[in-house]
Amino acid sequence: xxDAKRYFFCGVGGSGMLPLALILRAAGCDVAGSDRALxxxxxxxxxxxxxxxxxxxxxxxxxxxxxxxxxxxxxxxVEDTVPDVAAxxxxxxxxxxxxxxxxxxxxAAPRAVAVGGTxxxxxxxxxxxxxxxxxGLAPTIMNGAVMPNxxxxxxxxxxxxxGAGDVFVSEVDESDGSIALFDPAVAVLTNVSLDHxxxxxxxxxxxxxxxxAETAVFNLDDAETVAILENASGPRAFTFSLNDAAATxxxxxxxxxxxxxxxxxxxxxxxxxxEVRLAMPGRHNVANALAAVAAAKACGVxxxxxxxxxxxxxxxxxxxxVVGTQGGVTVxxxxxxxxxxxxxTLRTLHEFPGRLLVMFQPHGxxxxxxxxxxxxxxxxxLLRDGDVxxxxxxxxxxxxxxxxxxxxxxxxxxxxxxxxxxxxADRSACGHRLVxxxxxxxxxxxxGARDDSLSEFAADVxxxxxxxxxx
Numbered sequence: 377x378x379d380a381k382r383y384f385f386c387g388v389g390g391s392g393m394l395p396l397a398l399i400l401r402a403a404g405c406d407v408a409g410s411d412r413a414l415x416x417x418x419x420x421x422x423x424x425x426x427x428x429x430x431x432x433x434x435x436x437x438x439x440x441x442x443x444x445x446x447x448x449x450x451x452x453x454v455e456d457t458v459p460d461v462a463a464x465x466x467x468x469x470x471x472x473x474x475x476x477x478x479x480x481x482x483x484a485a486p487r488a489v490a491v492g493g494t495x496x497x498x499x500x501x502x503x504x505x506x507x508x509x510x511x512g513l514a515p516t517i518m519n520g521a522v523m524p525n526x527x528x529x530x531x532x533x534x535x536x537x538x539g540a541g542d543v544f545v546s547e548v549d550e551s552d553g554s555i556a557l558f559d560p561a562v563a564v565l566t567n568v569s570l571d572h573x574x575x576x577x578x579x580x581x582x583x584x585x586x587x588x589a590e591t592a593v594f595n596l597d598d599a600e601t602v603a604i605l606e607n608a609s610g611p612r613a614f615t616f617s618l619n620d621a622a623a624t625x626x627x628x629x630x631x632x633x634x635x636x637x638x639x640x641x642x643x644x645x646x647x648x649x650x651e652v653r654l655a656m657p658g659r660h661n662v663a664n665a666l667a668a669v670a671a672a673k674a675c676g677v678x679x680x681x682x683x684x685x686x687x688x689x690x691x692x693x694x695x696x697x698v699v700g701t702q703g704g705v706t707v708x709x710x711x712x713x714x715x716x717x718x719x720x721t722l723r724t725l726h727e728f729p730g731r732l733l734v735m736f737q738p739h740g741x742x743x744x745x746x747x748x749x750x751x752x753x754x755x756x757x758l759l760r761d762g763d764v765x766x767x768x769x770x771x772x773x774x775x776x777x778x779x780x781x782x783x784x785x786x787x788x789x790x791x792x793x794x795x796x797x798x799x800x801a802d803r804s805a806c807g808h809r810l811v812x813x814x815x816x817x818x819x820x821x822x823x824g825a826r827d828d829s830l831s832e833f834a835a836d837v838x839x840x841x842x843x844x845x846x847x
Contacts, residue, residue, distance in 0.1 A: 383477070384441055384469075385409035386450035386460040388431065389422055391520045391826075392474050392549075393449070395536030399481065399518060401429055402538040408432040408440050410460055419828050425533050438463030445469075449477045452552070475554030478518060478546065483559045485516070485544035489671055490558050492585050493566030493595075494578070495716045496664045497547040499656070499692045500566055503668035505537060505545045510685035511677045514541030521711070522693035543675060550581050562674045563589035563611065564667050568600035569716045570750060579604065586611055591674040593667055596620045614674060616666035618659060625670040625679075627662055634728050635698065637662050641669055643679040650683030656691050658724030665689075696721060699834045703845025704816025706730075707838040713739045713825035715750035721821065722758040730819050732763045735806045737824035738770035738783060745781040752789030755797065764813060765790060765797040766806040771827040803833060811840045 383400055385393050388409025401407045408431060414423050415436050423433055434440030438459035441448065448464040448471045456462060464471060472480075482488050491501045498521040505517035506525050517523070517537040526534035548555045550573065563586045568578050579600065586592040587610045594605040596617040605613060617623035618630065622644060630639040636655045639662055642648070654665055669682040691697065699707040708725070712718040718736070725732055736755075738744045744751070755765055767783035783799040790797035800806050810820050820841070822834040 382406040382443070382446045383408070384446050384448050384460070384464070386436065386448060386454060386458065387411055388426065388433070389413050389419065389828075390474075391535065391828075394422070394426070394533060395518050395520070396449070396474060396478050397426070397431055398429060398536040399516060399538055400477075401431055408434060410434045410436040410440055412436055413828075422533055422828065425531075428530070436460060441467060441469060443467060447472055447477070449474055473554065475549065475552065475557055479554070479557035482518075482544055482546050486542035487544070487562075487675065488558075488560045489543060489545045489562040489564070489675065490548045490555075490560035490585070490589075491546070491564040491566065491667075491671070492548045492550060492555055492582060493564070493601075494550070494569045495714070495720070496566040496660060496667070498711075499661060499695050500564060500664045500667045500671075501545060501547040502692045503665055503686065503689060504564070504671045506689055507668055507672040507677060507682045507685040508541075508543055508545065508675060509537065509539065510688065511672070511681050513543050513675065513677070514539035515543040515545050516541075518544070518546035520547055521695065524690035524693065525688070548585070550578060553581060555581055555585050558585070558588075560585075560589045562591045562593070562671055564593040564671050565595065565601050565604065566664065566667055567595050567598040567716070568604070569714075570747065575600070583607065593670040593674065595663065595667065596623050597663065614670040616663070616670045618663060618666070625666050625673065627666055630659070630662060632659075632724075632727050633657065641666065641679055641683055643673065646679070648679045650680045652683045652686050654686055655689060657696060657727075658720055660720040660724070661696075694831060696724065700838045702838055702842030703814075705814045705818050705820060705841045705845075707820045707834055707841065708822070709831055709834040710821055710823050711825055712736075712823040714743070715747060715754040718751075718823065719754050719758060721823070722754070725819060725821065726758070726760065730817050731815075732759065732819050732821055733810050733813055734759070734763065734765045734821045734823060735803075735810060736765065736767050737803065737827065737830065738767070738786075739825040739827070741770050741772075741777045741779050741781065744770055744783070744786070745778075748781050748785060748789075751786045752793070755786070755790045756793035756795050759790070759795050759797075763796065764809075765795065766809050767797070767799045768801075768803040768806050769799075771824065807833065807837055807840070810837060811844055814841050814844070
C-alpha cells in the first residue's frame, strides 16, 4: 500500500502510466490525470474506461492539481513550463517519474518479479502473470500492453491486473535507465541488443539488475545475456533455451504454426515434461514462454501447471495480433519498433507463404537516428521479392525534436539494396498504397510503437480491404 493517497498523472493514457494509475486506484488511492491525447480528442474509449474506474480526468492546463498533498507523476522530460508541472511546483507537490512511482510499489511487495531485456518484456510479463494467476497465486501485474486473458467487458484496457496475493510482476525499462530503481526477488533477462542505449550501457544496466536478485533467469540463446550470466556471481541462476537441452527450462519438438507453436517444455532439475500449444507464433514467443516458465518456477509453480496456463494464454495486444482477414488478405497489428523486434516478426511471418505489405511507423526521430543502419539492414535482408515497405514520418505529438534522419533515409537505404520501399507523405497515403496493392494471400503488417491509434488504423485498413474485395 503506498504512503501517499492522492496522485495526479500527467499523461495518464500512456502505455506505462495507465496500468500504474489503475493499480494505485485499486489500492484505494485518489487518482486523477490529464493527457494531451484527451485534449486532442484521440482514443476516447480509453479515457471513458479510466473514468469508469473512478479516475478523474482534467484538461492538461493545471486545473487538476489543487493541493500540496498530491503527488505528480510525470515523465522526467516534461518541462516546468507545462501547466500541470507549474501548478504542482506552485503547490509544493512531490514529483515522481512513472518508474519512481512504480518502483515504490514494486520494491515493497513481498515477492517481486521483474522482467527486463531489450525485447519480449511485455509478452513475458503477461505470460508470467497469467501462469501465476492460473496457479492461484493472485499476482498484481504491471504491463505496458493489454493482456487479453484479463480483459472483461468492464476492463477492455487490461494492461494491469490487481490480485490479493503477495506477488508483484512487472516489466522494467532499460531505455531511460530506470531499471536501476528496482530490487527484484526474481529478475528475468530476456535478451540484450541495441535499442535506446549503447550496448556498453545496456551491459552495465542489466548486470546490475540481475545482481540484485535472489534468482535470475537468463536466455542461453542470446550471446550478450550469456556473457552477463558468466559474470554474475550473486543470484541463483535459472536458464532457458530452445537449443540447449541442459538449460533449466528447455524446449524440444518445436512445430511452428501460422498462428502459434507446439513444443515440449522440460524442467532439467526434475526431468518433468509437459506439452504446450501456444497461441502466439514465432520462435521468439516460444523463448518468451520459456522465460515465463522459469520465472514461475522461481515462484514455486511446476512445469505441468505452467504449461496448462500457457495452453490457455490468449496473447498480447499488438504483438503479432491478427486483426482479421478480408478478401483473402490478412491484416496484422504488431509492436515491432527496433531491428530485433522487426526481425522476429518478419522471420515468423516468412515461415509461411504469402507476400508481406509492411507499414512501419518509427516511434520517434531520436530512435530513428540511433538505429538507422539497423532499420535499413533488417528490412533489406528480411523483406523478400514481392514484399513492400511503406513508411510515414515518425510518430510526433508535439515538442521540439531534431529531424536529422527521416523515414526517406531508411527507405532509400532499403532501395539501394534492392528492396521495394517508399517513404510517403503521411499515414493516410501509406494506407491507400497498402489497400491498392493488396491481393488474396497477402499479409498487411502495421508496425510501430508509442501510438495507440495504430490499432485503429489497422482495423480501418482491414475494413477498406474488405470493401475493395466486395466491389
